[in-house]
Amino acid sequence: MSTASPLARYGWDERFAPRTTDLVPGRVVRVDRSACEVVTGDGRRSARVRRGLEPCTGDWVGLAEDGLLAEVLPRRTALVRGSGGAPQVLAANVDVVAVVVSLSARLALGRVERLLALAWESGARPVVVLTKADLSADVADVADEVSAAAPGAPVVAVSATDGSGLDPLRAELFGGSGPAATAVLVGPSGAGKSTLANALLGTSALATGDVRASDGKGRHTTVRRELHALPGGGVLIDTPGLRAVGLHAADEGVRQAFAEVEELARSCRFADCAHVAEPGCAVLAAVDDGGLERRRVDSLHELRRESEWLASRTDPRLRAERRGAERAMSKAQRRMYRERGGWG
Numbered sequence: 052m053s054t055a056s057p058l059a060r061y062g063w064d065e066r067f068a069p070r071t072t073d074l075v076p077g078r079v080v081r082v083d084r085s086a087c088e089v090v091t092g093d094g095r096r097s098a099r100v101r102r103g104l105e106p107c108t109g110d111w112v113g114l115a116e117d118g119l120l121a122e123v124l125p126r127r128t129a130l131v132r133g134s135g136g137a138p139q140v141l142a143a144n145v146d147v148v149a150v151v152v153s154l155s156a157r158l159a160l161g162r163v164e165r166l167l168a169l170a171w172e173s174g175a176r177p178v179v180v181l182t183k184a185d186l187s188a189d190v191a192d193v194a195d196e197v198s199a200a201a202p203g204a205p206v207v208a209v210s211a212t213d214g215s216g217l218d219p220l221r222a223e224l225f226g227g228s229g230p231a232a233t234a235v236l237v238g239p240s241g242a243g244k245s246t247l248a249n250a251l252l253g254t255s256a257l258a259t260g261d262v263r264a265s266d267g268k269g270r271h272t273t274v275r276r277e278l279h280a281l282p283g284g285g286v287l288i289d290t291p292g293l294r295a296v297g298l299h300a301a302d303e304g305v306r307q308a309f310a311e312v313e314e315l316a317r318s319c320r321f322a323d324c325a326h327v328a329e330p331g332c333a334v335l336a337a338v339d340d341g342g343l344e345r346r347r348v349d350s351l352h353e354l355r356r357e358s359e360w361l362a363s364r365t366d367p368r369l370r371a372e373r374r375g376a377e378r379a380m381s382k383a384q385r386r387m388y389r390e391r392g393g394w395g
């Protein structure tokens with residue numbers, strides 16, 4: 052199959068070909084309790100899942116002729132949330148994680164930092180989306196405040212109501228990561244994820260969500276938890292509002308989410324400085340002279356404690372998925388794509 056395949060709209064390339072011959076490639080668009088909705092070159096179909104496999108939205112899979120989902124291809128990235136029990140994969144093979152924050156609610160920077168750590172840990176590129184810009188009088192100030200808590204992540208303000216910011220957001224989510232980049236929206240309930248997803252999908256969302264009047268069955272009318280190919284290119288996954296987001300062994304993600312603190316820490320007298328009360332601590336010195344907010348250090352301590360505690364009970368397979376050579380490979384291939392201007 053070439054990239055001219057209908058699946059190319061969903062981000063498919065040769066690396067996602069099933070390893071078992073005779074299996075048809077597809078991508079999981081939705082996971083239900085007993086079956087998966089999978090899109091293949093011939094359209095969507097429902098698939099039973101082979102025992103022992105745990106596909107999630109965004110997975111590339113191999114389908115047998117009888118509709119059995121028989122193989123899950125290795126994940127290039129995985130957005131994993133820790134929760135009391137087993138870690139949960141929220142989305143797989145995403146290029147961008149959009150942390151959605153409402154401008155009409157009280158700004159909870161701690162939650163933004165937590166989601167950004169999760170996003171960095173996934174192997175994807177984080178973006179912060181400030182929604183409901185039409186309801187806020189001080190968008191620029193909030194954007195500055197969020198930027199200070201989001202080193203390395205662009206911050207884009209949008210309004211689904213008046214359409215402002217949607218084009219820059221599209222460019223941020225889908226420009227530059229190859230032919231059909233996949234973005235996932237994460238954030239608390241009410242942040243405006245679904246409204247934003249519908250705005251990005253335009254009319255096509257309504258078309259695929261229509262309930263058939265004749266038998267009343269049809270498809271789900273919402274885009275929740277579903278993966279969608281956007282009309283202008285790109286793939287979008289919406290997630291339900293996340294109430295409790297635990298970090299699951301996300302120490303690398305925490306490091307990246309606090310990159311400016313890590314940078315300062317290189318000047319601490321002790322290599323293993325915890326920035327609590329050590330002499331010669333460059334991080335605490337920066338707090339004292341006003342160059343770094345105390346809040347950032349407190350957040351870092353909190354997230355690090357949590358991440359380390361969970362790391363002690365980590366699942367090595369998940370870790371490999373998030374950190375494996377695959378990630379480096381996909382970066383190299385993206386670079387190659389940019390340089391050559393197309394998939395050779």
Ligand SMILES: Nc1nc2c(ncn2[C@@H]2O[C@H](COP(=O)(O)OP(=O)(O)OP(=O)(O)O)[C@@H](O)[C@H]2O)c(=O)[nH]1
Nearest residue numbers: 183210211212239240241242243244245246291292
């Ligand atoms: N004024 C304004 N309201 C918006 C905008 N985007 C979303 N809203 C409103 O905010 C509310 C919550 O939006 P949703 O899209 O349902 O939020 P969500 O993040 O998907 O929430 P969950 O489904 O609970 O996870 C709805 O009443 C929307 O109409 C916007 O850009 N401007």
Ligand SMILES: [Zn+2]
Nearest residue numbers: 319324326332
């Ligand atoms: Zn220190």
